[in-house]
Amino acid sequence: MAERYRYIGRESEEDLTFTFYRDGSVKIIDNCLERSVTPKELQGQSYEYYVGKRIQFIRTMLTGRNSSSEGKIVS
Numbered sequence: 001m002a003e004r005y006r007y008i009g010r011e012s013e014e015d016l017t018f019t020f021y022r023d024g025s026v027k028i029i030d031n032c033l034e035r036s037v038t039p040k041e042l043q044g045q046s047y048e049y050y051v052g053k054r055i056q057f058i059r060t061m062l063t064g065r066n067s068s069s070e071g072k073i074v075s
């Protein structure tokens with residue numbers, strides 16, 4: 001499972017693609033420069049976007065796991 005999001009900065013010329021993987025890893029591509037970016041390199045609004053999407057992804061993973069185990073009897 002992986003989720004992909006695109007961030008296009010309003011005030012800056014940033015164009016980034018974020019891919020979040022189930023194992024907790026993330027791949028960030030700068031679409032303008034066609035290179036990988038680490039989370040440490042993000043600043044300002046792109047960093048806030050990354051953090052928000054990361055939290056959303058983790059919540060989705062936790063909710064999916066909890067709802068899939070509800071109602072099952074484990075012996």
